[in-house]
Amino acid sequence: MIAKIGRSSNLYGTLSYNNIKIEKEKGEILLLNKMIETADGSYSVSQLARSFEPYLLANRNTEKHTLHISLNPDPKDKVSDEKYKEMAQQYMTEMGYGDQPFIVFKHTDIDRSHIHIVSVCVDEEGKKISDQFEKIRSMKVCRELENKFGLISATGKKHQRDDKIFRPVNYQAGDVKSQIAAVVRHLPDYYKFQTLGEYNALLSLFNITTEKVEGEFMGKHWQGLLYFPLNEKGEKSGHPFKASLFGKNAGIDALEKHFTACKNKNNDQPLKQNLKKSITKALHSSKDEQAFKKKLKKEGIDTVVRKNDNGRIYGITFIDHRSKTVWNGSRLGKECSAKVFHDYWNNNIKPEIEIPDQMQAKKYQSTNANQPPEEFNRQFDFLNDSEKYSDIFIEALGTLIPGSLNKNYEEENFTYKKMKKKKRRKG
Template sequence: MIAKIGRSSNLYGALSYNQIKVEKERGEILLLNKMIESSDGRYTVVQLLRSFEPYLINNRNTEKHSLHISLNPDPKDRVNNELFCQIASDYMNQMGYGAQPFIVFKHTDIERGHIHIVTVCVDENGKKISDQFEKIRSMSVCRTLEQKYGLIAPKDKKNSRNEKIFRPVDYRAGDIKRQIASVIRHLPEYYQFQTLGEYNALLSLFNITTEKVDSNLQGSSHRGLLYIPLDEKGQKAGHPFKSSLFGKNAGLASLELHFAKGKEALKDPRRKNKIKVIISAALRPADDEASFKKQLLDKGINVVVRRNSTGRIYGITFIDHTSKAVFNGSQLAKELSANSFNEYWNNDIKTDVKEPIVQQHKTAVSNITELHEVEPHHWFDFLSMDQNRGDLLVALGGLLPEAQGEDYEEQDFTNRMKKKRKNTKGMR
């Protein structure tokens, strides 16, 4: 079980965030501790605030008086409402907040069941309750509760190498924003790419694309990015989402920094030579596009081909899941460019691919030669001739952090609270 503790001076915001979930039937109130209860079991944010007013009035000097805690069991844990209440009470008692008024909300809008607890960290006399070594104590309490209630410890997840969690976007499944968020949040942490086109090639495996937006408002130019879901044929399948909805790391400015780092990291000719050798070995015996892609897929490389309305190939990108590098064909060699593949697959004109020029070091020659006989990485043992790109990305869940069940709205709320605190400090 993972506990996340947030502190702020905005008690109303924390209560509103959770109460809105309840009103939209995406959450429910499980437990009230030392709170004023209503006769019909229904509450407003103002009603909930009344239970905390005496504590806030007596608050002496604590700026961040509000606590917003989330307790997140493993998705495999089967936790009913009664057990959630016991866990919440035990956690609050052991953390020193058992005598405080607090309210426990259960969120039901994502697959991973979890609870949120809202309280204040000043006692009835206005004195701050100690938060010394809070994170260490919280981790210790979580381990104790896991043993007491038979919950799965977070470290157990590391042993599930082939767990299939990270999935492409399914526009029919609903909640597309959260699906997109769970993908784009992690990809730049693991893959190196140099252009927006290469980023789009990688995203296309997850049924996502982006579009750049340039606008001029009141004499100021603004650049932005839109994220758009795709169907199985690569066609747009829903309305676009502004990158700002997913945090600054999903925006154009952050991605351009990532492009620059990618260009520097991928300058090493040895990295290009390695993937070029594998591609060359797959191209020579391949009779068509399908067999070429299959051979590379067996080596852990996806091929993304872009065609115009007439069928002409205008772009080809290679995504190496072993080295986590993305290359446009023209970056590797002229004979691996989109034009060359267009001539080969559309006009049956095959171009000989030149062997990479290897540096003088003997070890480098040995490494390049061995790549022709490299075995598929164990991440790709599941692949077979008839599996499609969706199957690949489902299994790639083992390579990436767990994404299913992430509450991106929760993270967005936390980020907004932090931003608000910074702005408030700036006005003083």
């Protein structure tokens, strides 16, 4: 089980976030501790907030007084409402909040149920409750709860948790927004790409594509991105989602800064030469597109080919997972352009590509790998099996991002929109 602890100065926003889940029939209140209860068991945000008012009025100098905790069992765990209540009560008691007013919400908006706990971290006298060594204490309590209730251990199943987050989008499975969010929020942190086309090539591995939209409003030019899920044929399926739903990293401004930063890197030449070497070897030892792709996949390189309705190749992009870089073919040189591959695979015109300097490739391997080349390549043995990514690769990608579970982007986006509306009203 994973516990996420958040703090803010916006009690109403936190309560509203959870209350909206109830209004959408994607949540319910499981437990009230030292809260003012109603006769019919229904609650508004203002009613819930009244129980916390004495604590906030007594608050001395704690800016982030609102506590928002989520307890997330493994998706395979089947937890009853009664167990959730016991777990929440024990967690809050052992963390020092057992005597505080708190509400336990159960959320069912994704494919696994989980609970959110809302409270305040100042006591009746307005003093802040100690959060010293909070993360360590929280992890200890989670392990105790796992043992007590027979839950799957999060420490033993970390890679499975990340695998769940970074699996390619399955538009038929539902909750497409969360599936897309789990991918687009983090890819720019781990891959280098210099254009929207290269970004789209990388996204296509996860059954996602994005399009730039722009217009004019009240005399001001605006631009943004829309994200679409793709089906098994690579076609758009379902309605698009605004980039703003997925946090700043997914927006056009952040991506353009990322493009610029990647262009300003000065150490790309060895990566480029090493990739061209692999492409050259694959071309010389294959006769068609599928064989070429398969050979590169063995080395941890994916190839995304774009064709028009007549089958003509007009674009080719290489995703090198060894160096976490994405390269449009023309950026590697005219000998790796889309025309070269079209002529070879369709007209049998063999390309004249010279193998890059072997010393450059060796230099790259010695400066960029912390392990022997043969051991490094074995990490990509699974790529031999299929054209699509296997679960093992998604697990490997997921483990790069251990802190991704500590953020609630949906709640952050909700709070951000509330603040914008408040500012507009003041204006």
